[in-house]
Amino acid sequence: MLKKLVLLMLGLAISLSACGGSQVQNDAGALTKIRLPMGYIANIQYAPFYAAIEKGYFKEAGIEIEFDYSFETDGVKLVGAGELPFAVVSGEQVLLARAQEVPVTYVAAWYQQYPISVIAKSDAGIVTPQDLKGTTIGLPGLFGANYIGLRALLFSAGLSEADVTLVEVGFNQVELFAAGKQNIVVGYAANEPIQLKAQGFDVTELRVADSVQLAANGLLASEKIIAEDPELVRAFVGAFLKGLKFTNENPDEAYALSATYIPNFADLDEKVQKEILATSIEMWKAERLGYSDPQAWENMQTILLEMGLIPENMDLNKAFTNSFVP
Secondary structure (H helix, E strand, O other): OOOOOOOOOOOOOOOOOOOOOOEEEEOOEEEEEEEEEEEOOOOHHHHHHHHHHHOOHHHHOOEEEEEEEEEHHHHHHHHHOOOOOEEEEOHHHHHHHHHOOOOEEEEEEOOOOOOEEEEEEHHHOOOOHHHHOOOEEEEOOOOHHHHHHHHHHHHHOOOOHHHOEEEEOOOOHHHHHHOOOOOEEEEEOOOHHHHHHHOOOOEEEEEHHHOOOOOOOEEEEEHHHHHHOHHHHHHHHHHHHHHHHHHHHOHHHHHHHOHHHOOOHHHOOHHHHHHHHHHHHHHHOOOOOOOOOHHHHHHHHHHHHHHOOOOOOOOHHHHEOOOOOO
């Protein structure tokens, strides 16, 4: 059903000035300092991480976090090279990396629904995925969850990348849409469509999760750290999941705790930001927080195979694990 697509490349060289797991001292004793690639800019959607720090969950686990807001594929490469122990990534990045023999494993699910949407001006006539044929679509780049989500949505409608024109716009979808420079953009369901509606735009939203269930955003670890220090992995996952549970149950307090981590937080529209958080929480909820649904991984592998992104079926038991999830 799905057709060929050039493999995403993970092999660009990256020079590092410091290792991501050094020991630091504070009043509580020795902490493991971890630089954590986030895959996006500082945002209220990272409230579970911010809350986990502010509530002391990471500190209790013996961990100090330094956030690295670089591109998602950079985090995958660094973790795969054993330079950093963990990263925040989307599910497809795990399979793309493992297809290139990058030794990484997804150790906890954060999102239970694939969070990507295509957002269009209502008068553009985009009601179904099939309506995207012949359109120009702006997205951050030809990488990451936005790109894979769009491709999955297109192919679910029997379309290919050749049926649309893709424009790389960085993380400026809202600004370009508002300025009339892009009539259709790809973004996170809990971010761009909410911001645009708040600005008075009448938009149509096509959610990828309404068309297909895919492994979504979560925590990635290197096989090296899993083998050499499984207790660090367990502690890291546990601290994050405490932050996630706290945020789900106490969104207003988690919102307030995020203030110091987000630039110009006081200038942001509080109503919009709280709606972003509330929409995100709906995609995070699960009976067992952190649990990876095997069927979502099967679906992701099938999609990537049909798109030609990976050459063959792989052992999904090595791609993800629930063994560190409480």
